[in-house]
Amino acid sequence: MPATGNLVKLFNVWEIQLFVLLSFTLQVFLFFSGSLRQRGTSIFLRLCIWSAYVGADFIAVYTIGLVSRYHDTSIERHIRGEKQALAFFWAPFLLIHLGGQDTITAFAMEDNNLWLRHLLNLVVQVVLAAYVFWKSIGTHSLELLVSGIFVFVVGIIKYLERTWSLYCGSFKSLESLASHRYKKVDGINIDRVDYIEESIGYGYDDIVCIALRSMPSIHDLFSGRSTPIVEPRLAAKKMIKIVSIVLNVMYADLYTKAGVFRTQKGIILRCISQMSIVVAFALFHANDKQRYSKVDIAITYALFTGGIFLEICAVFISMMSPWTWAWLKDKKCSRLARLSWYIFSCHIGWPEKKQSQPKAMGQYILLSWVTGSGQVRTWNQRVMAMVNWFADLVYIKRKKIFWIAKILGTEYVDVDMMTMECVAHEINVLKEEFLSNNRREWNMLELVNLVLSDDVGLGIVMLHFLTEKQLSKYYPHYCTDVEANTWDMIKVCRKLSNYMMYLLVNHPSMLPLNFSAEELAEISQIPEFVKVYEYGSELQPTKEVLQELVYIWARLLIYAAGKSRPEMHAAELNSGGELITFVWLILALNKLGDSQHRRILLSNTDLRYSVVETAFAFPPANPI
Template identity: 25%
Template sequence: MVDVIPKHIKDVWDRWNIRGAVILSLTLQAILICFSPLRKRTPRRLLIVLVWSSYLLADWSANFAVGLISKNQGKDLKPGAPPQDKKLMALWAPFLLLHLGGPDTITAFALEDNALWLRHVFGLVFQAIAGVYVVLMSLPNSLWVIILLVFVSGTIKYLERTTALYSASLDKFRDSMIQAPDPGPNYAKLMEEYKAKKEARLPTKIILIDEPDKENRPKKLEHPSLASKKKKLLTHLAIAQYAYKFFNTFKGLVVNLIFSFRERDESLEIFENLEDPEEALRIIEIELGFLYDALFTKIAILHTGIGTFSRVFASGTLVAAFIIFHKKPNKGREFHGADVVVTYTLFGVGLVLDFISILLFLFSDWTCAAYSSLKDDPDERLSWKDRIFNWLLEFRKLRWKPQECHKKGAHKCTKEGQKPCIKEGADKKESGDKKEGGDKKEGADQCSLVHKHEVLTTRFFLRRWSGSINVFNFIAYATKADVERIHDARGSFRRYSWKIIAFPFEKLNLIIQRVFDRIVKLINDVHRWISHKVNALSREHPWARSTIYPIYFEFISRIPHFIKSVWDILSEFFDISDTLDMVHKTLFVHGEPMTKELWDFMFKELRNKSKYGDSPENAKRISLARGEWTLRENLPEDAEREKMVRYVTKVDYDQSLLMWHIATELCYQQHEKETIPEGYDEQRKHYSNREFSKIISDYMMYLLILQPGLMSEVAGIGKIRFRDTLAEADKFFQRRHIEDKRSVKIATINILDVESEIEPMGVKGDRSKSVLFDASRLAKDLAEMEKTQKKDKWEILSKVWVELLCYAACHCDSTAHVEQLSRGGELINFVWLLMAHFGLTDQFQINKGDARAKLIIGK
């Protein structure tokens, strides 16, 4: 009988299966501890897949290895095998328990894993039983002291992981923040006293003393460290301390808790007094980092008294076990050489990984913030410990680099001898330069405004989040055009290497598409030719009509349709078409680096709105605004304003997003030299608002189409509307013969050329959800508004887009925000938390103070 698996392969497996499984388990632990912290810095799918597969395989490999060891303990020794090998392998079982405890850098891959904490309790019990069984089977064993020490260390690690999962499960996370029950004043006792006074005929009444309203309360909530804020910026340590303080306050957002007016006012006072918006960005990124650590790692558990002690004790027992094993004599004669090497590898790599965990623990933001306190006097000299913390945090500060935008604006020097553009590095041009399209005017020079923004360029290993904004443009996708980056923070090596890597895929995709189109065309041409011949033959010969005609038209000609039907069924069943469509869309996604100017703009917009959010009703009204607040605030009250407001109030949110996105792109591609404001500062603001609108617009389209989890409220209908609009765009481009030009500029010109005086729904009806020409009407109305109202449309557009982003941020499920932190983080997560700091959510009961009853006797 022939063996399916050859004997020599079976022999190799018998000799190396346990060793291989143990080494695999150790390798997976090394991958997790080294690569899992990186997933909060980048959304790269390759890294996420690596961490995900290692996370799933880690428990399986450890359990599998324990099973092999326990099975091996019951086997008879093979001839020539060292007699003590089973005793050495018994030492490996507690090592696997140590591996099941997992690294400190990841306890849960997703939030759902935290809900499985009870499964890990059972896992701990049964793994401990398996380990004890292996050890008992190996007795008497001279390594029992070493085994006991490693077993204690592994049990502690497993308990840490289980505790971390338990405390991060959403129910327990919520319970940990709910305050003790407050029965209020003793009603029964108060009424007894009231009754007694009344019976004694004493003039008695009960009044409620409310806590003073916000307007009447003395503003003592501002921390002293902000008292001299205008003179001195916050230190790196103070930034981390504020982040830790607000993390403990606002982590209740994850489980939708309600906050008091005290918490709202304290946060609002501090954020309103921040002179530099960058400080708010740094506070929020550290705060989000704390949130990630609390829900996905052991760090929150380890930064407690018991957690710190258990970690020191577990590491100490592992070091003691290694020393005893190393000093044990005659290891080479008692045990197999390969097994001794494996044991040393387990100890060596385990100690290195433990050392890395300790370093990450010591140099984390948690350590700096939790083991220090805010100074009452901002001028007080920092202690030596705080100076070390501040020095460590300085390495991870945000780093910015000025970078020119790829679009240069046409700047008019309206006064003779005006110098600002030259000081900023603009290149002087002759007036009337045809390239710039300028007309020669008396007393005016035309020059090219070199427009710069400060882009975020923090080093990868020092980041706390990805630092980029992914963007997706509808018209670029519809025309298959290459998208130009507004800013490109990549170095030359990354830029050119990406072009080299992407070039073959782009060409291959283009070749496949063209080959497929030609095959389809060839099949259609052949079908028409054969059909013509069969019809002609059937007309001439009756026998052909009864044989060839039905065979071809009833069977052969339907084969392509049958193949297409089978493909459609398989594609729908296995979700192939959606996957391919998603992969195709990602080819048109690129990352724009966060710019300091964009963050400043959003911060100031929300800070201005926070002045109107002094009541729950106003705060909710602001959070529900989808652009109407900006339009009503910035345009005079007339029919023109109401016409613009209808574009946001009379349409659904997803329809508004897609329509304003296409309109923004149509406006962006227009040549607008006639609408450029005069004055250097006004022009800088004009071009900044133009770029802010473009970036936020493309970012919102990316969220709607490629991040449905963050846009769950409108993801379904948004996808349908996107597909209908894309179908109309494809049909329009084909009719205009521009589908192969791959030019966004040409596409926008053709769209705007279409007469759109009559509303599209009045012509097409509402069966299709397309908004292509509704967006064209909006773009024309914006241009008309700019002429009649003398308002810069880009200022209006940028503010409308901030409102649309804020609406999405506060209507996204809180768990979706937290889940995104494990994939590099998104700008919407920062906006969500910034809105909470400014009190612009409906989770504050700011009008309800702590009223107390008081019994008054006498007139």
């Protein structure tokens, strides 16, 4: 075991240095990967970011504790003629690391709600770092101590910025703070931003301006307050782009430091911290460092240069913000405004082509799980089929292993423009029905009444089964009889059906449900399911039937979006947002949904509100 013992001794000698470098490495990783979770659905990426987010704080706090106990040892080593350690000088750098990065302050909304805990940690860690400096007085040169004090100031400011950002992103702050936080930011008067009339036409800059103008109302909407939203008369594609920009702004406000940097105090604090880090670096560079270890000096230089590099990148990111462009435009700084717009609209920023629809939509196929049948398409579905077989073999109830089905059965596909336009078209049709009081006539009204008479969750599952059975009828004729546009409708129908099942299984809190997904797993045993399955067997694979199925799924999604709760949409923004969030905001912009005065009910058999819209209108019952 001599090799192991030598390795342990080596680790003990370089323990602090290794943890300091690890802490800095985690901060660099979080800075460049923090915003990636908004653009991708990779579980591995989210796990890495979550591990780094949680581990970064733990490593920094633990290392500050090591530094506080390292002082006496370093003095003894110096007496013995060894090089003096610079460990005390790293304590304020660890405070900077605890302050987090501009691209990620919270991983989830729960982190924002714990802002008081971070405030307490700020006090404790600042006191501990100050204690380390107090022990170092008289041991190190005055220039080095002054340099450390400047770094100490930077660490306190960074930690304050993070705590402030967490508070601004908490549900309590959303509910208590009025939307005037958006009305005048850094001197921007949003009402003064140029507004181009529809007759002249809208460019991407005009769409961005409209999105910024709507932010006060959007903030009220996310906070749960019912508020009228400015309704621009725009085509569906431009409306979707506005919603995409609005969601990006809300994500930045809830999960990054963007909201703090739109305030005058936040900008002043950031300028102070940037000047302080430069002054601290100059003092450290000019100081005589011969008495210190070369490794410690190299680590300190790495912390300085890396920190300054991240500050430069943070300035670049702030120039990428639409608020920065609007502020420069409002202040008549034309050159800087053009530079900001170029950075904002380039490929690495917020280009127009990316502001079109959600990046991905979840998919879940329940057929193989419930009945043990269905077409097995992927490796995960094959594994899930084996799990079902083993559970039946050893008499394990499927409800107890349903969590495995959530993991294996979930996949993601791209949200194509045809799907978005289909949903947007149905919203427009629904709005016209409200204005003209002329309801759509459903050919499959018996099916709709049968599926939706009991519970929305039950109806989604039964309709999902029927959709899978119906779509399977088209595949034998695909190569010869099915037209291209019919094939597109098949894909849209399957995506919407699988997406509603995905919401039911993975995000049930976003749907108006009475039962859990586990309780609905035994649906194949109820009589209503048998009736729906028999009804689906009689349907012919025609274009008209397929089109009506697409409309039914779109109406179900619209109804669910109108009934969804704002806090759930805010919580889902940390992973890029859901399609239902897009639909929810498009409804709000059209003054539809529970957040507006035009509520949407599932059918006209329940008219509890004076002004409502129904997703499915049934003819009045015959009088007795």
